[in-house]
Structure formats: structure tokens, C-alpha cells
Amino acid sequence: MNIIITGLITGSMLALLAISFSLIFGVARIVNIAHTAFYMVAAYCIFSLTGKFGLNPVAGMMIAVVVVTVFGLLAYKFVIDPIREHEAAVLIATIALAMIFQEAVMLIYTGDYRTVSALIEGYFIVTGVKVFYQQVLTFGVVLAVLGILWVLLMKTKLGLAIRSTAEDREVANLMGMNDSRLAMITMGISVALAGFTGAVIAPLTVLSPYMWMEPLIMMMAVVVLGGLGSIKGSFVAAYILGFTEALVVFMIPKGAFLKGSVALTIMILVLLLRPEGLFGISFEEER
Amino acid sequence: MVAAGLYLKRFYTVVRGEVLVLPSRIIVALFFLVLLGMPLISQNPYLIRVIVLASIFAILAASWDLLSGFTGQMNFGHALFFGVGAYASAMLNVHLHIPPWGSVPLGAAAAVMTGLIVGIPCLRLKHTYLALTTMAFPIILMGIVFALPDLTGGELGISGLQRISNSLIVNYYIYIGIMLVLCTIMWKITDSHTGIIFHAIREDELAVKASGINTTRYKLMAFCLSGFFAGIAGGLYAHYMRIAGPSTLEVSMSFMVVIWAVFGGIATIYGPIAAVFILFPLLEFVRFWPEYRTLIFAVVVLLILLYMPEGLIPWVRDKIEKECPRCKIRNVATRKTCRVCTAVLD
Numbered sequence: 314m315n316i317i318i319t320g321l322i323t324g325s326m327l328a329l330l331a332i333s334f335s336l337i338f339g340v341a342r343i344v345n346i347a348h349t350a351f352y353m354v355a356a357y358c359i360f361s362l363t364g365k366f367g368l369n370p371v372a373g374m375m376i377a378v379v380v381v382t383v384f385g386l387l388a389y390k391f392v393i394d395p396i397r398e399h400e401a402a403v404l405i406a407t408i409a410l411a412m413i414f415q416e417a418v419m420l421i422y423t424g425d426y427r428t429v430s431a432l433i434e435g436y437f438i439v440t441g442v443k444v445f446y447q448q449v450l451t452f453g454v455v456l457a458v459l460g461i462l463w464v465l466l467m468k469t470k471l472g473l474a475i476r477s478t479a480e481d482r483e484v485a486n487l488m489g490m491n492d493s494r495l496a497m498i499t500m501g502i503s504v505a506l507a508g509f510t511g512a513v514i515a516p517l518t519v520l521s522p523y524m525w526m527e528p529l530i531m532m533m534a535v536v537v538l539g540g541l542g543s544i545k546g547s548f549v550a551a552y553i554l555g556f557t558e559a560l561v562v563f564m565i566p567k568g569a570f571l572k573g574s575v576a577l578t579i580m581i582l583v584l585l586l587r588p589e590g591l592f593g594i595s596f597e598e599e600r
Numbered sequence: 601m602v603a604a605g606l607y608l609k610r611f612y613t614v615v616r617g618e619v620l621v622l623p624s625r626i627i628v629a630l631f632f633l634v635l636l637g638m639p640l641i642s643q644n645p646y647l648i649r650v651i652v653l654a655s656i657f658a659i660l661a662a663s664w665d666l667l668s669g670f671t672g673q674m675n676f677g678h679a680l681f682f683g684v685g686a687y688a689s690a691m692l693n694v695h696l697h698i699p700p701w702g703s704v705p706l707g708a709a710a711a712v713m714t715g716l717i718v719g720i721p722c723l724r725l726k727h728t729y730l731a732l733t734t735m736a737f738p739i740i741l742m743g744i745v746f747a748l749p750d751l752t753g754g755e756l757g758i759s760g761l762q763r764i765s766n767s768l769i770v771n772y773y774i775y776i777g778i779m780l781v782l783c784t785i786m787w788k789i790t791d792s793h794t795g796i797i798f799h800a801i802r803e804d805e806l807a808v809k810a811s812g813i814n815t816t817r818y819k820l821m822a823f824c825l826s827g828f829f830a831g832i833a834g835g836l837y838a839h840y841m842r843i844a845g846p847s848t849l850e851v852s853m854s855f856m857v858v859i860w861a862v863f864g865g866i867a868t869i870y871g872p873i874a875a876v877f878i879l880f881p882l883l884e885f886v887r888f889w890p891e892y893r894t895l896i897f898a899v900v901v902l903l904i905l906l907y908m909p910e911g912l913i914p915w916v917r918d919k920i921e922k923e924c925p926r927c928k929i930r931n932v933a934t935r936k937t938c939r940v941c942t943a944v945l946d
Contacts, residue, residue, distance in 0.1 A: 344728060346855075392902060399909040401674075404731075405862045406905050408855050409898040416895035526851055530739055533732040541728060574743030577736035581721065584733060588724040 324555025325455035331535040331547040333506035339479030341496040349525040350411035355511030385504025427520040540590030655779035659833040661860040661872035667826035669866035672802030674731035683849035685834025690844035704835035711831025719823030757845025865911025
């Protein structure tokens with residue numbers, strides 16, 4: 314039971330992060346290493362909004378997501394956009410961004426571990442295992458957001474634009490889609506989702522300025538395993554890796570050390586069989 | 601006596617004709633001289649320590665450039681080679697009591713083996729997939745290190761390694777010497793036939809394949825070469841710090857290498873080396889405000905990238921030198937005509 318709950322929570326978190334990460338990668342070919350840094354900033358925003366200013370947690374969440382989105386758009390406008398043609402430079406720029414966020418958080422909040430109080434206190438017991446309402450809530454909200462995102466991508470005009478740009482940027486441009494504005498919007502959505510993930514996960518985890526590192530690796534593993542740019546793939550891969558982590562932690566002695574190793578080994582094994590990931594489409598080689 | 605005089609004269613002519621004509625060559629010559637002459641001026645242990653560490657990381661950054669800059673195989677887990685080199689030489693030195701001159705090359709050999717093990721599966725992957733997959737390898741190894749504390753010391757690492765030499769100055773010259781030799785070798789490799797093929801693989805792998813070149817073999821070779829140099833850097837680091845800990849495998853270590861190399865300019869070898877010698881002391885000397893250290897570092901990197909996305913060193917080089925449009929030979933930027941073919945420089 315414990316395994317299922319942990320797996321579901323980790324899986325949903327990874328799914329949200331990975332999908333938002335692959336959105337911006339698909340549209341603008343930006344590998345945003347700072348993605349999980351935005352997630353950390355959102356968590357800290359909630360911490361100070363609810364803890365210091367005594368705001369209602371739900372309002373705190375909203376504000377945190379907005380703040381993070383603004384940060385993301387500013388970062389895109391001033392840091393990523395000017396050097397977008399140089400892929401390596403973008404990578405480093407986002408690493409530097411993540412480091413800047415990490416250090417800024419470190420300066421403001423110090424490196425101490427922090428916790429955020431849950432939205433709903435209390436728990437119920439299923440087959441002898443405590444299930445906190447917060448966990449149920451997180452899981453439900455994540456699924457709802459994923460649903461909204463799916464509708465946005467599949468049913469609206471904006472979604473069509475995003476998907477077509479991801480498929481072929483030049484043709485989409487020729488069809489009259491404003492490539493750079495679309496990249497901006499996608500960056501906003503992507504960062505907002507990262508911030509949202511941070512917001513819903515904050516009560517379930519411990520906050521520290523280094524909390525962006527671990528989800529970053531797992532998120533990338535999910536994205537690669539599921540196939541870059543495939544939302545269904547990211548979704549399935551996130552739960553695969555989430556459950557693997559949970560299984561390893563609860564079943565194997567010293568599992569906490571090995572959880573990353575096992576999950577990543579699975580990723581590498583799958584990649585050996587299918588180099589384009591589970592649901593990825595192998596692109597024609599660009600020349 | 602006469603023969604010696606002749607040699608001296610020829611040496612002088614070569615220096616004047618080949619080195620002193622270009623500012624970049626003068627800078628490289630000065631770099632060699634300053635590093636080799638450093639202990640004559642100051643024997644401050646702190647300064648020497650900073651330079652030695654910088655030269656170890658210079659080998660590491662240059663080895664990343666050899667693999668990722670030249671062949672375009674983005675490796676985001678370069679800490680793997682470094683860590684394997686460090687742990688292998690530490691285990692050989694502490695558990696089997698093999699002296700440093702044996703343990704460092706054996707550690708490098710272990711890193712070459714890892715290069716093969718990692719390289720073979722990675723050959724099937726391209727671009728972003730490759731970058732993200734390679735990032736996973738050091739983390740997998742780190743999990744194994746933590747899970748086997750008897751052999752690897754777990755979180756504390758293996759400590760109590762032998763120093764290469766007990767004298768500060770001899771130690772310094774050994775490290776500097778190794779660094780200069782290895783970096784020259786790497787530079788020569790990239791300048792050779794193999795280096796041209798590496799370049800071509802990055803630009804257009806299909807065309808290289810079509811020219812009848814076994815690209816798989818060359819990519820594996822790049823992995824092994826890079827692993828060898830990074831492994832030596834790891835072994836040297838372990839022997840210098842006298843400890844091989846999990847910090848050598850951290851994600852931030854891999855990121856650091858990439859930052860150094862891209863900051864200095866990829867596919868140049870001298871770029872990453874220069875970047876390490878600029879950034880590493882910078883990071884050390886802003887110890888006055890320890891809280892702001894990483895922040896300043898990140899901001900500097902960001903600003904430099906915004907204004908010179910090609911990297912710092914190629915940008916500087918383009919400022920002080922011009923390429924002759926006719927014969928492609930480089931000239932000082934102040935010259936009006938080419939020094940070889942006298943074509944007008946624009």
C-alpha cells in the first residue's frame with residue numbers, strides 16, 4: 314500500500330514536470346535545466362507566503378504560480394531568447410540560471426530544511442497504512458491539471474499551434490504561426506506547470522535550496538524514457554519510474570541509496586532496445 | 601660551441617618567426633613560462649594549491665572538449681570518468697598499496713574501460729537523448745558507491761592516499777608538467793587527421809559515413825581518449841586531495857566541466873583550459889564573501905554567454921587576430937596586409 318501511494322505521488326509529480334519540460338523542448342528546442350529550479354522557487358514562495366504573511370494556502374499557491382511564471386518569462390526574454398541559436402550556450406545559461414536561483418534562495422532562506430503545512434490536515438487508514446488527505450488531494454489535483462493540459466493541447470487552436478510547431482518549426486512558421494511568440498507562451502505554460510508542481514508537492518516534501526537536483530535527473534530520465542516530445546510517453550514513463558523508485562526503497566535494504574540507480578538503469582536498458590524511447594517517434598535526421 | 605650557437609640562433613629565428621608574430625601564440629608561451637616559473641617568485645602554499653587544482657581541472661575540461669566539443673557527442677556525465685579515475689586509483693593505492701605512478705595510469709585504464717562500457721550503448725543515441733542519458737551514469741555509480749560502504753567508504757569516501765611527492769615544489773612541477781604535456785597531446789590529437797574526422801562527425805555524420813569512414817570506431821575512440829585523460833585527472837585529484845569521495849561523481853561536477861568548456865569556447869582545447877585558469881582562481885579568490893561565491897560565478901558565466909555565445913576565448917582571439925581572406929593564415933589585428941601573401945586584410 315505504501316508502495317502504491319509513494320509511487321503514485323512521485324509518478325504524478327514526475328509526470329507534470331516531464332510533460333512541461335518536453336513542451337518547451339518540443340516547441341523551442343530549449344533544454345531547460347532550470348526547469349526544476351522554478352519548481353523549487355514555487356515551493357519556497359508558498360513557504361514564505363503562508364508562513365510569514367499568513368496567507369490562505371490556496372491563495373498562496375496561486376500567487377506562487379504567478380510569481381514563478383513571471384520569473385520564467387523574464388528569464389526567457391532576457392537570458393534564453395538572445396542566445397537561442399547556440400544550443401550549448403542555452404544549456405549553460407539555464408544551468409547558470411538554476412545556480413542563481415539556488416544561491417538566491419540560499420541567501421534569503423539559508424540552507425536549513427523547511428516544511429510547509431498541509432492544506433488539509435488529517436488522514437484515514439486503508440489496510441493499516443496512513444493515507445494523508447494531502448496526498449489524495451495532490452494526486453487528484455495533478456490528474457485534473459493533466460486533463461486540462463490535454464484539452465488545451467488537443468482541442469484548442471493554441472494547442473494545435475504548439476503541436477504543429479513541435480513537429481516542424483519551419484512549416485509551422487510558413488503557415489503563419491508566430492514562432493517566437495508561441496515559444497514565449499509555451500515557456501509561460503511550461504514554467505507555470507513547474508511552479509504548480511512545486512506548489513502542490515511542497516507540503517509533502519522537505520524544502521532545501523538543493524531540492525531541484527534530484528527531480529531534475531528523474532525528470533530527464535522520464536522524458537528520455539517516454540520519448541522526447543511525447544506527452545503520453547512522459548505520462549507512462551513517469552509512473553513506471555515513480556513505482557520503481559517506491560519499490561526499490563521499500564523492498565531492498567539500503568534502497569534509498571539505490572533508488573536513483575535502479576530507475577536510471579531501467580531507463581538505459583529501455584533506450585538500448587528502443588533508442589527513441591517508449592513512445593517517441595524517430596525523427597528524420599536533420600541536416 | 602659553434603653548434604650550440606647555431607642551434608640557439610635557429611631557435612631564436614623560429615621563436616621570432618613563428619611565435620612572436622601572433623598574440624595568441626605569445627600568450628600561450630607566456631602561460632607556459634609563468635606556470636613553470638611560478639615557484640621562483642612565490643611559494644605561497646595557497647597560491648600553489650589553487651594552480652595545481654586548476655591544472656587538474658584544466659585536463660578534465662579539455663578532455664570534455666575532446667569528446668563533446670569535437671565529435672559533438674554531448675556528454676553530460678563527464679564526472680563519471682573523473683570519479684572512476686579517482687576511485688580506482690584510490691582503491692588501488694589504499695587497499696593494494698600500489699604507488700601513485702602505478703595507480704594513476706591504472707585508474708585511467710579503468711576510466712577507459714568505462715568509456716567503452718558507456719560509449720557502446722550511447723552510440724545508438726543522438727543529441728539530447730545522448731546528453732540526458734550520459735547524465736544518468738555517474739548517478740548510477742554514485743548509488744553503487746553508497747550501497748557498498750566497505751569497499752568505497754560510502755559517503756566519507758576513501759581517504760589516506762599517498763602523496764605523489766612530499767615536497768611542495770616537486771609536487772607542483774609534477775602536476776604542472778603532466779598538465780602541460782597532456783594538454784599539448786590533446787591539442788595535437790585534435791590537430792591531426794583524427795581530429796579532422798572528429799570535427800567532421802560533429803558537422804555532418806552522414807557525410808563522413810558516406811566518405812567511407814567508420815564513424816562508430818571514431819566515436820568510440822573519442823569516448824576512450826576522453827575517458828583516459830579525464831581518468832588521469834581523477835587519479836591526480838585523488839592523490840592531491842588524498843581522498844576520493846562521492847563529490848567527484850556529483851551532478852554539479854559534470855555541470856561544472858560543461859560550464860568551463862562552453863565558457864572558454866568549445867572545439868578549441870585551449871578554450872576550456874583558459875576558462876579553468878580564469879574561472880577557478882576567480883571562484884577561489886572571492887572567498888571574502890562566501891555566501892555570494894556561486895552567485896557571482898553564475899552571473900559572470902551568464903553575462904559572458906549573453907554577449908559572446910561562442911565562448912570567451914574565440915571572441916578574444918577574433919578581436920586580436922584577423923584571418924587572411926586569401927591564404928587563411930592568421931595575422932595580428934593591427935596589420936594592414938597579410939604577413940605571408942601580402943593580401944589586403946579587411
